[in-house]
Amino acid sequence: MRNSHRTQNIAFFFLLLATLLIIIPVGLIVVVIIQKGLPAINWQFVSDIPRQGMRTGGIFPAIVGTFYLVSGAILFALPIGLLAAIYLSEYAKENLLTRIIKLAIVNLAGVPSVVYGLFGLALFVVFLKFGASILAGSLTLGIMILPVIITTSREALESVPQSFREVSLSLGASKWQTIRHIVLPNAIPGILTGTILGLGRAAGETAPILFTVAAFYLPRLPKSIFDQAMALPYHLYVISTQVPNVDEKIRYGTAFVLLTLVLFMNLVAIIIRTKFRKKKKW
Amino acid sequence: MVKFEIHDLNIWFASTQALKQVNLEIQANEILSVIGPSNSGKTTFLRTLNRLNDLNARFRMTGAVELERQDIRGINIEDLRRRIGMVFALPLPLPLSIFENVAYGIRVYGEKRKKVLGHKVEEALQQAYLWEEVKDRLDESAFKLSGGQQQRLCIARTLAVGPEVILFDEPCSGLDPISTAKVEDAMIKLKEKYTIVLVTNNVKQAARVGDRTAFFLSGELIELDKTEKIFTAPCDKRTDGYVRGEFG
Amino acid sequence: MRKLKEFIIEKLILICGLASIFFVVLIFLFLLKEGLAVFKTVGPFKFLFGKSWYPISEPAQLGILPLIFGSLLVTLGAAIISIPVGVGCAVYIAEIAPAKIKEILKAGIELLAAIPSVVLGFVGMITLVPLVKSVFHLPTGLTALSGSIMLAFMAMPTIVSVAEDALYSVPKTYKEGALALGATHWQTIWRVMLPASSSGILAAVMLGIGRVIGETMAVMMITGNAAVMPNSILVPVRTLTATIAAEMGEAVVGSEHYFALFAIGIVLFIISFAINVTADLFLHKRQ
Numbered sequence: 001m002r003n004s005h006r007t008q009n010i011a012f013f014f015l016l017l018a019t020l021l022i023i024i025p026v027g028l029i030v031v032v033i034i035q036k037g038l039p040a041i042n043w044q045f046v047s048d049i050p051r052q053g054m055r056t057g058g059i060f061p062a063i064v065g066t067f068y069l070v071s072g073a074i075l076f077a078l079p080i081g082l083l084a085a086i087y088l089s090e091y092a093k094e095n096l097l098t099r100i101i102k103l104a105i106v107n108l109a110g111v112p113s114v115v116y117g118l119f120g121l122a123l124f125v126v127f128l129k130f131g132a133s134i135l136a137g138s139l140t141l142g143i144m145i146l147p148v149i150i151t152t153s154r155e156a157l158e159s160v161p162q163s164f165r166e167v168s169l170s171l172g173a174s175k176w177q178t179i180r181h182i183v184l185p186n187a188i189p190g191i192l193t194g195t196i197l198g199l200g201r202a203a204g205e206t207a208p209i210l211f212t213v214a215a216f217y218l219p220r221l222p223k224s225i226f227d228q229a230m231a232l233p234y235h236l237y238v239i240s241t242q243v244p245n246v247d248e249k250i251r252y253g254t255a256f257v258l259l260t261l262v263l264f265m266n267l268v269a270i271i272i273r274t275k276f277r278k279k280k281k282w
Numbered sequence: 283m284v285k286f287e288i289h290d291l292n293i294w295f296a297s298t299q300a301l302k303q304v305n306l307e308i309q310a311n312e313i314l315s316v317i318g319p320s321n322s323g324k325t326t327f328l329r330t331l332n333r334l335n336d337l338n339a340r341f342r343m344t345g346a347v348e349l350e351r352q353d354i355r356g357i358n359i360e361d362l363r364r365r366i367g368m369v370f371a372l373p374l375p376l377p378l379s380i381f382e383n384v385a386y387g388i389r390v391y392g393e394k395r396k397k398v399l400g401h402k403v404e405e406a407l408q409q410a411y412l413w414e415e416v417k418d419r420l421d422e423s424a425f426k427l428s429g430g431q432q433q434r435l436c437i438a439r440t441l442a443v444g445p446e447v448i449l450f451d452e453p454c455s456g457l458d459p460i461s462t463a464k465v466e467d468a469m470i471k472l473k474e475k476y477t478i479v480l481v482t483n484n485v486k487q488a489a490r491v492g493d494r495t496a497f498f499l500s501g502e503l504i505e506l507d508k509t510e511k512i513f514t515a516p517c518d519k520r521t522d523g524y525v526r527g528e529f530g
Numbered sequence: 531m532r533k534l535k536e537f538i539i540e541k542l543i544l545i546c547g548l549a550s551i552f553f554v555v556l557i558f559l560f561l562l563k564e565g566l567a568v569f570k571t572v573g574p575f576k577f578l579f580g581k582s583w584y585p586i587s588e589p590a591q592l593g594i595l596p597l598i599f600g601s602l603l604v605t606l607g608a609a610i611i612s613i614p615v616g617v618g619c620a621v622y623i624a625e626i627a628p629a630k631i632k633e634i635l636k637a638g639i640e641l642l643a644a645i646p647s648v649v650l651g652f653v654g655m656i657t658l659v660p661l662v663k664s665v666f667h668l669p670t671g672l673t674a675l676s677g678s679i680m681l682a683f684m685a686m687p688t689i690v691s692v693a694e695d696a697l698y699s700v701p702k703t704y705k706e707g708a709l710a711l712g713a714t715h716w717q718t719i720w721r722v723m724l725p726a727s728s729s730g731i732l733a734a735v736m737l738g739i740g741r742v743i744g745e746t747m748a749v750m751m752i753t754g755n756a757a758v759m760p761n762s763i764l765v766p767v768r769t770l771t772a773t774i775a776a777e778m779g780e781a782v783v784g785s786e787h788y789f790a791l792f793a794i795g796i797v798l799f800i801i802s803f804a805i806n807v808t809a810d811l812f813l814h815k816r817q
Contacts (some may be wrong), residue, residue, distance in 0.1 A: 004714050004716075004717060005714060007714075007716060008714045008715060008716035008717075011716045011719075011720070012622075012626060012716065014618060015618045015619070015621055015622040015626060016622060016626075017618075018614065018615045018616075018617075018618030018619045018622065019618070019619040019622045019623070019627075019635060021615050021619075022615065022616075022619050022638070022639070022642065022683075022686050022690070023635060023638045023639075025683065026638050026639075026641055026642045026645075027638070029645065029649075029650070029653050030641070032653065032657075033649070033653070079546075080546050080549050081546075083542060083543045083545075083546035083547070084546040084547050084549055084550065086543050086546075087543045087544060087546060087547025088547060090543075091540075091543060091544065091547065092547065093339050094339065100551060101547060101548065101550055101551055103807065103810060104550040104551040104553075104554045105550045106806050106807075106809075106810050107554050107802070107803055107806050107807070108550055108553060108554055109806075110737070110740050110744070110802045110803075110805065110806040111554075111557060111744070111799060111802055112743070112744025112745070112746065112771055112798050112799075112802055113647075113744065113746055114744070114746040114771045114774050114775050114795075114798070115557070115561070115744070115774075115795050115798050115799055115802075116557075117774070117775070117778070118560075118561065118564075118774060118778070118791070118792060118795040119556075119557045119560050119561065119795075121778070122560040122561070122563065122564045122792070123556070123560050126783055127560070143553050143557075146549070146550065146553065147550070150550065163370065163372075163374050164374070164376060164377070165337075166334060166337070166370070167370065167374050167376060167436075168376070168386070168390075169334065169337070169363060170332060170334060170363055170367070170368040170370075170440075171363065171364075171367070171386060171387035171390070171439065171440070171443055172360045172361070172363045172364035172387055172390065172391065172443055173360070173386075173387070173390040174360050174390070174536060175536075175540075176536045176539055176540060177390045177536075181386070181390065182376060185377075186377055200644060203646075204644075204645075204646025204647070204648070204649070205646065205647075206646070206647070206648045206746070206747045207746040207747055207771075207775055210775055210778065210779065211778050211779065233646055233648045233649075233747075234648075236648050236649065236652055237648050237651070237652075237747060237751070240651075240652050240655060240751070241655075241750075241751055251652065255649050255652050255653075258646060258648075258649060259645065259646070259649050262644055262645070262646055263641065263644060263645075266640065266641070266644045270637075270640075392532070
């Protein structure tokens with residue numbers, strides 16, 4: 001008996017150790033980037049174009065580029081993803097087709113990000129002749145975040161109680177009216193959470209935009225959706241591996257801005273989710 | 283006048299048979315009470331009348347249900363459900379204001395005029411004996427009402443659409459005796475204008491409000507007769523046993 | 531009028547419902563369209579098992595075996611680190627941690643999942659790479675080992691969250707039954723909880739590995755990118771993903787090199803497809 005308790009103590013110690021092995025580095029990464037990146041941040045850094053081969057100046061075009069890419073991606077992915085989620089939650093029957101759709105979503109989520117880049121290059125840049133452009137990059141990112149949006153929106157729709165649907169139908173509302181007036185309004189917080197998570201994902205990805213949009217060094221703002229653009233994650237990659245002798249402050253500063261952007265979006269998503277859970281009336 | 287005619291109704295969910303060879307008629311402007319132990323098929327029977335069972339992918343039926351001599355499967359489903367209202371077992375307000383809950387059914391039918399909506403909402407709330415209690419707080423969330431008020435709100439919501447038949451699915455199962463009495467009063471007054479089918483677990487409630495009473499057991503209609511007869515001199519031993527509380 | 535509107539909307543919903551299938555097929559078709567052309571000049575066998583990758587020499591040598599080995603080595607290293615640590619952490623969160631700490635830990639894991647891979651690559655370059663260099667007295671710290679450690683870290687969120695779900699879905703009665711028989715909490719976890727959730731945990735491991743194989747940026751930044759057959763975990767390697775990311779920028783559209791990079795894309799697509807389908811089967815078996 002005593003022996004088995006000693007075994008338990010040892011086992012629990014190792015489990016705790018495993019947990020700390022993950023959590024402590026996460027904390028350290030965030031702390032280091034804040035500590036070394038924050039001093040680099042000033043108005044000039046976020047509002048100026050990069051100068052002298054990106055060794056001084058700011059990162060404004062990269063911020064703008066990321067903003068365009070993320071907006072374009074969500075503009076494409078949200079309507080399709082939301083309708084797909086409605087299909088799965090409200091219309092799909094338990095049959096082979098539904099099973100295949102679900103499998104396709106899982107696979108779409110699992111395709112390596114660099115393969116998305118290849119696909120975007122082949123379809124949008126070369127085949128549809130968009131060239132390396134914001135349009136091609138946005139569409140590629142949009143397809144990539146589709147599974148995130150479908151999965152979270154579907155969960156949100158399915159969490160609306162079935163009884164609400166029955167009440168609405170029993171009052172003579174059609175299926176679409178029921179979805180439009182009852183199901184969707186009550187799923188909005190969940191859909192919003194999914195959308196923001198998708199935004200965060202799109203903002204942080206590099207590989208899909210490598211060959212579809214990203215400009216190595218373009219010290220001006222993009223003029224149209226057929227223009228190339230800089231983007232924060234690619235810019236960080238470039239100044240940390242491709243350009244020698246970049247001041248470490250600029251690297252950390254860029255990492256800080258990117259991380260802050262992504263974590264901020266995740267934080268907003270988490271806040272919406274918790275608020276919604278507390279407020280839930282049923 | 284005969285409102286509903288049900289011929290040889292059989293219902294399955296997947297391979298489980300929920301109703302077996304049910305034949306009955308429902309008269310206009312009567313209250314038909316449907317009693318029976320749980321899993322006897324009485325709620326399934328009720329949900330057949332407004333085709334709410336169709337939502338279940340495993341649902342299958344044979345036989346015919348006729349509303350005023352017309353097969354309900356031949357009636358546009360939204361029109362059918364507008365003609366046959368339903369009040370559910372638990373008070374189920376929609377997550378909207380009190381006003382919007384009652385106005386919902388009229389709105390989805392396409393009514394947009396504010397004045398008509400306001401008038402119909404007031405009328406429905408009056409009929410459900412709720413108007414006086416809520417007339418000053420119509421914009422509040424329906425969830426702020428008490429359980430009994432919520433259930434009367436659901437009745438008003440059903441009435442607002444202007445149905446011919448109202449299906450009650452154990453409408454008092456979650457209510458206290460005083461709220462129950464109010465709901466029962468409302469039902470008795472409503473039968474002047476509407477046909478009412480009341481499924482209840484409460485045998486005494488069936489005796490209090492029902493003109494006729496049907497007893498279901500294991501998916502079969504055992505007996506249907508005047509309420510008085512069912513409770514005093516039923517033909518079937520099982521009916522007698524059930525109403526006297528020998529099993530439940 | 532209303533009927534017509536609803537008819538159109540419902541058809542639109544159906545079309546979007548099928549969009550995922552459409553896109554998966556579309557991705558595969560375009561990979562095939564651009565990638566299969568390489569087999570006009572290189573046989574599939576030589577492509578997969580050729581030992582040298584010199585895409586721009588004359589004539590080009592397009593054997594991806596060193597890249598496959600690079601990916602395998604880094605993935606194996608990452609799996610050895612991340613499976614025990616990840617599953618251990620999942621058990622700790624699901625079974626041992628008190629409610630409040632549990633929420634903090636879960637938030638921490640979500641935080642890790644949210645950090646962009648290029649940021650992790652950057653941090654790895656600055657902290658991990660010099661560390662590996664000095665600990666093992668190497669000429670460079672850009673090695674398979676550095677890549678493995680970083681990737682293990684990136685696989686953790688997937689492994690922890692899927693494994694935790696699996697543990698969570700074990701019926702409570704199993705656990706209560708074991709505890710009632712006098713087993714200690716650890717014995718219950720080891721003998722009852724883990725076996726009962728084994729297929730879910732297996733799925734967690736597979737999905738984590740899938741994440742590792744497909745990871746691109748961090749791996750490109752810290753593994754040194756040498757396309758040679760690795761003979762140790764302490765030398766630079768180049769993975770399948772990093773090869774595409776690093777070389778596609780310079781490859782001419784329509785060239786042999788371009789086709790070869792797409793062919794690597796096909797290989798990656800098939801690997802991730804196989805992993806995801808298998809993991810999905812395990813997850814469904816559980817239910």
